[in-house]
Amino acid sequence: MYIANSRVGNDEGIGKKTCNDTSVIDYLLLSSNLFPVVKEFDIMEFDPLVSDVHCQLHVVIQAPVILYNSNDELSQFCSEKYVKWRKEKCSEFLDNVKSDHDCQLEQLLLELDNLEVQQGIHQNEMNKVVERISNFFQSVATKTFGKYKPFKNRKPKSDNKPWFNKQCFDTRKKFHKARKRYSFIKNADNRKHMKNASKSYKIEISKANELYQRNIGNKLRQTKKSDSKKFWNILNSIGSNKKKGADPEISIEALYDYFKDMNRCDSNTEEPEVNFDVHNLSDELYNLLNGTVTEDEILKSVKNLKNDKASGCDKIMNEYIKCTVYDLMPMYVKLFNLVLDTGIVPELWSLGIMIPIFKNKGSKADPANYRGVTLNSCLGKTFSSIINERLNSFSDEVELISESQAGFRKRFFNYR
Known part of the structure; x- marks a missing residue:
């Protein structure tokens, strides 16, 4: 910081007295990069109505104003935030889904029907359908719960003494x-x-x-x-509530490199041997793997979805799916069967938001002390759970997994 008196404005090279016409004790302090924006600076004449012995300082600062367009990438990203699900408004959310004033749901079903009979579906077409489903849910959520409102003017709260009443x-x-x-x-x-x-x-x-x-x-x-x-x-x-020391923060680049190396696939890994011919399956086993996704499979998968879980990049929450599973069942059946038949997975289902969570041990500057939690698409996880259930049933049917491998398997127990 520098003293601007006698350096800018009408006081440049003068250094006019500010107190009792004997000394300079009232200063304008500026950083070096602020001197160019000072347009006026002057020491006013002494006025007893304002102060007993001090003179007023007059300063005018003119700086360029940068206006951000609402279409900027950053602004658009920030505007995608949404309010949390509220259980008491579940019926209202479902009513807004059924009303469909903009005919978005009708257009989605028509587009899914067209893709089912179309030959040679491209990745972009699949992505657009899933994006439109995401936009449909977001429009209904905004209508039901309102727009996201960030907390403003929140006073810092000290939790060191929560008992202090x-x-x-x-x-x-x-x-x-x-x-x-x-x-x-x-x-x-x-x-x-x-x-x-x-x-x-x-x-x-x-x-x-x-x-x-x-x-x-x-x-x-x-x-x-x-x-x-x-x-x-x-x-x-x-x-x-415990006081924490001032640990150095870790950079996003260090976390990125660490998790990237951790998730790198080893190309030299040998595939396990299979004891049967996967190309000559019976009709029963083939239908078990590649059969049409049924409503019962979707209901069973949706029943296992948990509430109060974060959504992925598509902003579709588990509560949206659970609340609309019966009314939007035709859309879910057509979408899942389209993905299964074409083998084209929407890109939004393959993207995840990784959140590094500190393990509360060791230094915060070490990326190994962070646990990476990835937020994936809830709609994509619903489809994945159906495929996982089919694979488990198939492996049990053909005895692909030995009975000695009982970990994380249904109807199996570990004895010690």
Whole structure:
């Protein structure tokens, strides 16, 4: 920072006095790159109505204003945020889906019908259909839940003392007031009053802390078996209250290189031997793998979807699928069978948003101390679960996996 007095404006080379016409104690401080934008600077004449001994400083700064177009890539990315699902508005969301005032759903079904009879479907055509499905859900969600509104003017909240309530604040205020009075007038009465206020303050914070710890213990006991998600949220909130040291932050490039190397496929890996001819399957086994996706398979897969899970790049949440599974079943059946028959997977289903989560151990500058969690398309995961169920049934039917391999298999147990 530099002193701008005597360097810019009408005061350049002068250094006019600012206090009692004897000294310069009122300054304009600027960084070096701000000097060119100062258009006017002057020391005004002394005015007793404004100050007792100081002169006013007059400064005019003119800087270029950069206007961002709403079509910019960054603005467009930020505008894609959405509000969270609200369970109480499920029926309203479904009503908006059924109304379909813009005929988006009707056009989607017609487009899926055309692709089913079309020969030689291209990747772009499949991508456009899935993008239109995503846009349809987003328009319905915006109509139901409203647009995304970021929090503004949120005051920083300190969680170091979550037990510090209003009673603690009031008693602390009384203690500071008593201590200040004693610092001005030191007598026996003020000293006694200050000691009593200090004692009351210590008792109050001890009582508030004890009550907070008791409530946390009760909440943990109540939610341990009934609501595991709330249980872990309480535990995580307790851990976040601890003061953390100033660890160096890791760069996005280091995380990218680390996870890229971790997920690199080894081309020299040998494929396992198969004990049967995959090209000469019976009709029953062939239909088990490549048969038409049925409504029962979709319902079974959707039933296993969990709530309150983040969506992928297509912004379609599990709640959207679960809420509309019966009303939009024709669309789901046609889409999944189209992907299965053509073998063309939409690009949005292949893209994921990787979130690095710190393991709370080691240095934050080491990428090995981060766990990569990828957010994939919920609609794509629904289709994948159907294929996974078919593969598991097929492997059990042909005894592809040995009975000794019981890990993560249905109707199998590990004995120790």
